[in-house]
Amino acid sequence: MTQLTIGQLAERAGVATSAVRFYESRGLVHAVRTTGNQRRYEQSTLRRIAFIRTAQRVGLSLDEIGHALASLPENRTPTKADWSRLSRTWRPRLDEQIERLERLRDKLDSCIGCGCLSLRTCALSNPDDEVAPRGPGAVFLEPTGRR
Numbered sequence: 001m002t003q004l005t006i007g008q009l010a011e012r013a014g015v016a017t018s019a020v021r022f023y024e025s026r027g028l029v030h031a032v033r034t035t036g037n038q039r040r041y042e043q044s045t046l047r048r049i050a051f052i053r054t055a056q057r058v059g060l061s062l063d064e065i066g067h068a069l070a071s072l073p074e075n076r077t078p079t080k081a082d083w084s085r086l087s088r089t090w091r092p093r094l095d096e097q098i099e100r101l102e103r104l105r106d107k108l109d110s111c112i113g114c115g116c117l118s119l120r121t122c123a124l125s126n127p128d129d130e131v132a133p134r135g136p137g138a139v140f141l142e143p144t145g146r147r
Contacts, residue, residue: 004043009041048069
């Protein structure tokens with residue numbers, strides 16, 4: 001079985017060695033140690049790091065990623081069935097994020113497109129913090145079920 005040094009893994013995965021060490025400290029990837037105490041990674045770790053980076057890009061937290069990876073086998077490359085199961089569990093979360101992004105895009109389009117340049121008619125304006133009872137954050141951009 002091919003084992004990679006931390007430098008080889010980082011280069012092939014397109015991340016810094018510090019990122020590999022960080023992922024390891026969070027339990028997202030695992031290394032074995034040589035007699036000289038050097039880290040060695042299974043080649044399947046490349047797929048785990050690709051998964052981590054992709055999940056981060058779509059906005060999943062490291063806790064969510066860690067929970068998902070904990071359900072995968074450590075000693076074999078995850079199968080298509082493994083990935084399919086994970087994607088089903090994340091689908092509602094991703095759908096919510098897509099809705100939030102679409103809402104942001106649409107609000108910005110109308111804001112830029114209307115040409116009003118006025119906070120009096122802006123769909124995103126919140127004078128006097130009127131929507132504070134709805135909760136913290138950008139509530140106008142939250143999915144409709146959470147407003």
